[in-house]
Amino acid sequence: MxxxxxxxxxxxxxxxxxxxxxxxxxxxxxxxxxxxxxxxxxxxxxxxxxxxxxxxxxxxxxxxxxxxxxxxxxxxxxxxxxxxxxxxxxxxxxxxxxxxxxxxxxxxxxxxxxxxxxxxxVYGVAGLTAYFGLLECGQPKAGETVVVSAAAGSVGSLVGQIAKIRGCKVVGIAGGAEKCAWLKDELGFDEAVDYKAGDVRRALRAACPKGIDVYFDNVGGDVFEAALFNMNNFGRIACCGAVSQYDGSAPPHGPRGIPGLIVTKRLNVRGFIVSDFNAQREAALSDLESWVETGKLEVxxxxxxxxxxxxxxxxxxxxxxxxxxxxxxxx
Incomplete structure (x- = not known):
């Protein structure tokens, strides 16, 4: 062979x-x-x-x-x-x-x-990353506002749906009007922001008039910065990836306002990888399987x-x- x-x-x-x-x-x-x-x-x-x-x-x-x-x-x-x-x-x-x-x-x-x-x-790295990154690092509470970037991707699409299952308002950030409409119409996101359409910081402020409690970051760069300026006091940021900085030249600057905003808003910023939570894997899979079987989670x-x-x-x-x-x- x-x-x-x-x-x-x-x-x-x-x-x-x-x-x-x-x-x-x-x-x-x-x-x-x-x-x-x-x-x-x-x-x-x-x-x-x-x-x-x-x-x-x-x-x-x-x-x-x-x-x-x-x-x-x-x-x-x-x-x-x-x-x-x-x-x-x-x-x-x-x-x-x-x-x-x-x-x-x-x-x-x-x-x-x-x-x-x-x-x-959903039962692999993508699903477990979404589950642990949101629930363990972000720790959302019912009624809070959760924002996720790369929301139409493998992890982001699951993060948003899990946040809805937990009773949160969910705003997705994605590229293009078609993807944004799909997030709302098919996956049940409350709002969607097209990062290609202009000022993301201003668009997030309009989509999240009460501010952001949990931000799940998949992209880094300017989108991270836009979310940072809209965070509520004691907000939580789960840092999963920085795809905006992986392909091509590095951006001219990192997110501005660090550490000032993190300090003044008392933000919890946590990076993670899925293997950090291996001991809780079986419990997570049980939840994910239940949500898929009952139709709460679309794969x-x-x-x-x-x-x-x-x-x-x-x-x-x-x-x-x-x-x-x-x-x-x-x-």
């Missing part, structure tokens, strides 16, 4: 393009003792994929010539590790390739849920077919093409 791989041919100096990648083939690897051979079924696409090209984050930085890194929903083809058998499904850092050999230690069999794509979206998935299309799919995600969780079906 041959193993197709997408290699990061060169590190981008400006905006990412499909030309930065190369499709190649190699022999399928063989597992040793304590290892498993995994077949990649669906690759998760995330803005963090681009951040890894800029330097070390919570994982090592990518270098030119590396197989493109990324998590995936993968099937065990051959196991020499205890606790995992052929046919089991796991979430693993396989990278962008058909097959990968990984240590069995640290991999856990995933539940048999249908559709399986939900294991990458949006954007599936691109073909490993060869992963580079253009990531570029499109960074440009805001997707609604909901974008992933690539490999096999």
């Amino acid at each position: 041959t193993n197709r791989q997408i290699v990061l041919e060169q590190l981008p100096q400006g905006k990412l393009s499909p030309d930065h990648f190369r499709l190649t083939e190699t022999a399928t690897p063989t597992p040793g003792d304590g290892e498993v051979l995994l077949r990649t079924r669906y690759i998760s696409l995330d803005a963090a994929n681009r951040a890894w090209m800029q330097g070390a984050t919570y994982r090592a930085a990518l270098a030119a010539g590396d197989v493109m890194a990324g998590g995936s929903l993968a099937e065990v083809v051959e196991s020499k590790a205890p606790g995992l058998a052929k046919g089991d499904f796991v979430f693993a850092d396989t990278g962008w390739q058909d097959y990968a050999v990984l240590a069995g230690e640290g991999l856990s069999k995933l539940p048999d849920l249908k559709p399986m794509t939900h294991l990458l979206s 949006l998935e954007d599936v691109i077919d073909g490993l060869e299309n992963a580079p253009s799919a990531l570029v499109g995600l960074l440009a805001g093409e997707n609604r909901g969780k974008r992933m690539v079906k490999v096999s």
Whole structure:
């Protein structure tokens, strides 16, 4: 068997393009003792994929010539590790390739849920990030105003819906009138702000006349700044990502008003990654499953077919093409 791989041919100096990648083939690897051979079924696409090209984050930085890194929903083809058998499904850092050999230690069999794509979206990193970032870091209370940026994306679309379930007023920030209308008409957001339409700070003030109690930040930059100036005293900001700063040149300045506004408004600003809350994972999944089954939580998935299309799919995600969780079906 041959193993197709997408290699990061060169590190981008400006905006990412499909030309930065190369499709190649190699022999399928063989597992040793304590290892498993995994077949990649669906690759998760995330803005963090681009951040890894800029330097070390919570994982090592990518270098030119590396197989493109990324998590995936993968099937065990051959196991020499205890606790995992052929046919089991796991979430693993396989990278962008058909097959990968990984240590069995640290991999856990995933539940048999249908559709399986939900294991990458609402029951995967996206859903858990939305759940913990909002409820643990943001700590919204019924009646409060919650604002989320990149609201039409994989995490933001879930954050807004969970905030509605908790009885909050929800305002989403997204790019374009069509997305904003979709947030209100389909997902039940109370208001939506188009960051492409002009002054975001002023638009947020109009959408949130009583101020912002919780801001869930996915983008950083000017949008973060606009939210900061509209925060209420003792507001909470959950910092999930900064996609506005991942692709292309760095912005000319960071958000202004720091630390002044944080001090005077007594704001709680907390950065997090989903693995911070591993001990609470099962309780979170129970809530998410219940909300999906009762129709309180709508799951949006954007599936691109073909490993060869992963580079253009990531570029499109960074440009805001997707609604909901974008992933690539490999096999």
